Amino acid sequence: MNLKQMEKSLLSWRLACLMVVMMFLSMAKPVTSQTSSDRNSTLMRYYCSQYFGMNETYFYQNLNTTLSSLRRQLLVNRVRYALARTLLNGESVWGLASCRGYVSNTNCVACFDYAVSQLRVCGRGNGAHAFYNDCDVRYENNNFYADANIRAGIVICGNITSPQQTEFRKTVEGLISDLRTATPRTSDFYAASTRALPDRSGTVYGIAQCNQNLSQSVCEDCLNSRYSSLDDCLPNTNGRAIDNGCFMRYSSTPFFGQNQTTNITPLLWDGNSNNKRSIIGGVVGGVCLLLLVLAFVLWRLRSKKTSRSQQDKSTGSTELLQGPARYSYNDLKVATENFSDDYKIGGGVFGEVYKGTLKDGETVAIKKTVMASTRGKIHFDDELKIISNVHHRHLIRLLGYCSKGPLLFLVHEFMDNGSLDQFLYGDKSRNLSWRQRFEIIFGTARGLAYLHEQYHVTIIHRDIKTSNILLDDELQPKIADFGLIRLLPEDKTHLSTKLAGSLDSGYVAPEYAIHGQLSEKVDTYSFGIVVLEIISGKRCDDVIDDKSVNLSLLDHAWNLYENGTHVNLIDNRLDASEYAAEDVMKIIEIALMCTQSQVSARPAMSEVVTLLSDKSVDEIPPVRSTFHEDDIKIPIDTSISLSSNATASTVQVSGR
Known part of the structure; x- marks a missing residue:
């Protein structure tokens, strides 16, 4: 028997085994109950494509590579949503993995592994999709990422009826209605909330989630359909509605922690209110009254003009916010x-x-x-x-x-792990791996982008530094002290303490330190300094002796970059096998972009997130320049304009 015949024989044997396993599993009903000890294996539904058009050899290679990429993103990047595509011999396999927002990273990966094990029984079918309580995993030989498949949804209802049928129905309907309104307006298309029964005898738990690659309108349509289908479950105490693009669930039994809820109140503005007609009628009816008091209103506006002009516009409307x-x-x-x-x-x-x-x-x-x-x-x-x-x-x-x-x-x-500076140089000093350092850089960038562009008002931190970046149990970064500067007395702000007259702190952008000129790019500058510290393992104010010339860390980084040797900035404690030098050099270049003296040359933090997450995006080479007053193009005390309909952009994080 020659080599080709052996390969064909082995492949035929493998397919035969897969078909036998699939026949046994197809006879079994999907599991619909969940135990706390085996939550990830709670299979709700799965399907296997009956089309076998792809080349057998290339299909399995593409599929294995795609699934491996998805798992790596979940495990290494610690994300709950991952996309991957593998192209071989002109044929592709697209893959998607999505975990519910309340699921820990460990349970997310475990659920993915269960799903992959289930989908393997589909053999050569060119597509498959498995739905679990905690996740769903799908692959196809075509690009399905925008597919919500609203008409093909499934609803799974519990078999226990609430003893308070009327009250329970009203409570659930109100909760999931609010969730369907709020979820498309969140940054990650996920929301979890609770609602107490009127007599406080129980609590209803609910979540809603859409695939992050869907548009906001498609997410809304998908959740509207799932909301309608869940009505069939009431007044049963739990129900789940699943579709290719979205998932909704409610239960009288907790399935996420109280500390994992989403504050959906600010996201319910204008929504799908049933009171629009009455509001319009009230406005029309109130016109007459407004005409009668117009003179009084104009006088009040004039008298408050001075005090209002002093108010920072970045506060925005807070009437709908929960204190x-x-x-x-x-x-x-x-x-x-x-x-x-x-x-x-x-x-x-x-x-x-x-x-x-x-x-x-x-x-x-x-x-x-x-x-x-x-x-x-x-x-x-x-x-x-x-x-x-x-x-x-x-x-x-x-x-x-x-x-x-x-x-x-x-x-x-x-945060039990304390601040980043303690890990880099303080009492908790330890050698963070490159993966850990990159996640800290990337997470900090995402947090700042949210403050600048994705929250309903713009928040400028003004004091980004390693001591204000805290680390959780998984060494993920959390930015502290944002917005607090506005709560301080006048004599404790940057400008009045004369910090603005000096660059000694190292983190402060020159236009803010010297002239007090404020914009989001002040945080961008500080972020760039923090990135250089993380990569080099050195403090920004450490004096570096370079040919008998005392240099700051920033000047040292610029000198290395201009000589094409910025790879030498990398902390020598890092294991060179952990990273690709060109990847780290690119991140150094991004950091230098952030620290350019000309404010307009610095990228927005959302652009930084894109540059960090996508290797294929080429950044504009940073240009070193001496600080001049002409570099400043923004007026002092700039007020950041607010956007009432600001939405968060979705960025796929690629594995590094």
Whole structure:
């Protein structure tokens, strides 16, 4: 038997085995119950294509490569949504993996593995799709990424009826209706929320999710259809509606944590309100009244013109925002043993930071500072609302606050791993791998892009540095202290402390440090400095002796780049086998782009995210220039214009 005959024989045997396994599995009904010990194997539905048009050999090679790429993205990049395509001999296999937003990275990868194991039984079928409670995985030999397949959805209902049928139905309908409205307006097309029954005897849990590559309108249409189909399940205590492009679920039993909910209130503006007609009627009817009081209104507007002009426009409307929780001073004293020095974990321009344990056992970080007494209470409350409603994986959450005389206490989520500077050079100094460093760079960029462009108001941090980047248990970055500068008294801001007159801090953009000229590009500059620190393992203010000339880290990086040797900036503690030199050099070039003196030459943070995530995108080579006042093209105290319909862009993260 020659080699070709052996290969054909082996392939035929493999196909025969696959067909036998598929026959047995096709006889079994999909599992619809879930246990806490085996949640990822809860299969809801799957299908196998009956079309076998692709070349057998190339199909399996394409499929294996595509599935491996999807798993690598989930495991290494720690994302919950991944796309991959493999092209071989003119034929392609497109793949998609999507985990629910509440699923941990470990459970996400485990669910993917279950799904792949299930889909392997489809053999040579040119497409397959498996739906699990925690994830779904699909591949096809055509580009299906924009496919929502609204008419082919499936609804799976529980078999237990709620004892409070009418109240339960109304509660569920209200919850999933709000979810279908809010989800297409989130940055990742995912939302989770809860709703208590009227008599507080129980709680309903619900989620909605769309594939991130869909358009907002297609996501809306898909969820509207799933919302309608779930009505068939009521008043049963749980129901799931699945489709190629979206997923909805409700249950009277918790299937995600209380700390994993999404604040959907700000996302429900104008929605699908049934009160539009009454609103229009009220507006028309109110015209007469408005005409009668027009003179009074004009007088009031004129009298408030001066005070309104002083208000920072970046606060936007906060009427629809939910305010932060308010803690009692005594509770915070008990949590920190009267703010004992033993509980102090840091401090800076924003005050001292303490670690505390609340009465419910939650560990938090408590920031103690002096309140800005010159600002009005309404303005102060608006600022706190804006900050507390920021929800992003790479931004520290403000949980609540307490005011006591001139003192302000801000309660944040606690990060046990501390700040990035401690890992790079401090007490927790350790050799972060290249993968960990890249994830910190990429996550920080995403967090800043969200603050600048994806939140409903623009927030400029103004103080990006390694000590303000905290690390969670998985060493993922979370930016701290955003928006807090507006809560400080006038004498603690950058400009009044004369920090603006010096570049000694190393992180501050020259136009802001010297002239106080503020824009999002101030954060872009600071981000570039942080990236150079992460790659080099050196502080930005470390003096580097280069041929007897004392240089800052930034100057040193520019010199290496201009000589074409910026690969020498890489921390020598890094294992060279962990990274491709050209990839790291590209990121150094992106960092230098961010630190260009000319403000207009720096990229927006959303552009930085794209450059970091897509190897095929070529950046414009950075140009070193000496700082001149002519480089500044923005007026002092620029107010950032707000967009009421700002939406987040979706960026695919490729494995590095």
